Amino acid sequence: MSILVYIEHAEGAIKKTSLEAVSFAHALSQQTGGGDVVAVGLGTIAEDQLAKAGEAGASKVLYVKDSKLDAGVIQAHADAVAQIYEKVGAKTLVLATSSLGSAVAARLAIRLQAGLVSNVVELPDLSSGYQVKRSIYTGKAFALTTVDTEHKILAIKKNAIDLKTDGASASVEVVSLEIDQANFATTIISTDQATGEVLLPEADIVVSGGRGLKGPENWGMIEDLAKVLGAATGCSKPVSDIGWRPHHEHVGQTGVKVAPTLYIAVGISGAIQHLAGVNSSKYIVVINKDPEAPFFKAADYGIVGDAFEVLPKLTEAIKAV
Numbered sequence: 649m650s651i652l653v654y655i656e657h658a659e660g661a662i663k664k665t666s667l668e669a670v671s672f673a674h675a676l677s678q679q680t681g682g683g684d685v686v687a688v689g690l691g692t693i694a695e696d697q698l699a700k701a702g703e704a705g706a707s708k709v710l711y712v713k714d715s716k717l718d719a720g721v722i723q724a725h726a727d728a729v730a731q732i733y734e735k736v737g738a739k740t741l742v743l744a745t746s747s748l749g750s751a752v753a754a755r756l757a758i759r760l761q762a763g764l765v766s767n768v769v770e771l772p773d774l775s776s777g778y779q780v781k782r783s784i785y786t787g788k789a790f791a792l793t794t795v796d797t798e799h800k801i802l803a804i805k806k807n808a809i810d811l812k813t814d815g816a817s818a819s820v821e822v823v824s825l826e827i828d829q830a831n832f833a834t835t836i837i838s839t840d841q842a843t844g845e846v847l848l849p850e851a852d853i854v855v856s857g858g859r860g861l862k863g864p865e866n867w868g869m870i871e872d873l874a875k876v877l878g879a880a881t882g883c884s885k886p887v888s889d890i891g892w893r894p895h896h897e898h899v900g901q902t903g904v905k906v907a908p909t910l911y912i913a914v915g916i917s918g919a920i921q922h923l924a925g926v927n928s929s930k931y932i933v934v935i936n937k938d939p940e941a942p943f944f945k946a947a948d949y950g951i952v953g954d955a956f957e958v959l960p961k962l963t964e965a966i967k968a969v
């Protein structure tokens with residue numbers, strides 16, 4: 649039985665979370681005795697990017713080449729994926745728990761009468777029904793959910809699944825679909841470009857600053873480190889409240905929730921509301937001059953020191969590597 653994976657892209661580059669979803673589907677197909685892993689990409693995607701789905705474990709890539717789908721209109725994407733799902737004859741859909749992925753999954757769950765589990769962190773346990781482990785309470789706990797519907801939708805949590813990069817090359821088939829114009833009833837007119845070069849919610853590395861940075865004029869240190877690491881920049885809530893940084897950079901319970909591989913917190917105390925937005929990070933590095941700062945308890949690595957001394961040295965050291 650085929651498994652369909654909905655892959656998302658940003659300006660033609662397939663998102664890492666979607667490739668993780670492909671690797672998850674590949675492992676799932678092996679667990680359930682084989683079957684095709686079919687990835688579906690919508691919009692305008694470069695050929696070398698589609699090939700990455702093969703390396704991550706897809707046996708086939710269906711490419712709906714239609715520039716109208718570039719804007720990520722949820723209803724249109726849901727319709728396209730549903731059509732492909734039916735065409736492929738799949739019983740399981742795998743995708744990323746992202747803003748677009750979650751919205752598409754919700755619509756498809758209704759259309760396909762499918763059980764939907766989001767924030768999935770492991771392959772299902774098939775020994776007792778179809779039991780799926782999911783992350784809840786911003787990564788603080790896990791829940792086990794049984795899916796007993798014929799059709800299943802599994803939305804994978806970012807960074808929870810090891811990315812496979814040694815898969816074979818997948819065949820790419822360009823598919824054309826009739827997507828009802830009514831599905832384009834909403835139009836995305838413009839998208840606000842975040843200040844950093846890398847978008848915060850999707851970033852693999854985040855460098856975040858707090859009130860310990862003393863003022864907006866010192867943010868160059870954060871941006872310099874972010875630049876050498878290819879990271880997005882974030883901040884604590886008070887920093888955006890007082891206008892040192894834009895609101896879309898505010899990380900935490902009331903801001904953006906991030907799940908990067910590496911989160912570097914500079915001059916941030918580690919209040920519970922901030923941690924709620926970052927505790928799904930794979931590794932946390934804390935730089936704070938107060939050895940008693942609560943953030944150190946959540947950190948994998950910590951540097952007790954003055955950010956104004958540590959940051960320039962750290963940036964230079966990374967540049968030298």
Ligand code: FAD
Pocket residue numbers: 857858859860861883884885886887898899900901902903914915916917918919920921922925935936937938941953954955956
């Ligand atoms: P501070 O608490 O002032 O900490 C500054 C830190 O910098 C200190 O640990 C200090 O030791 C260190 N420091 C100072 N100078 C230096 C230096 N030179 N070098 C290195 N370190 C230095 N906060 C969020 O961030 N996100 C949220 O989503 C959020 N939601 C909230 C929701 C509610 C309902 C409430 C009540 C609060 C919320 N908060 C949130 C606020 C939160 O409780 C904290 O007040 C806030 O996170 C503190 O920000 P901070 O760590 O930047 O500042």
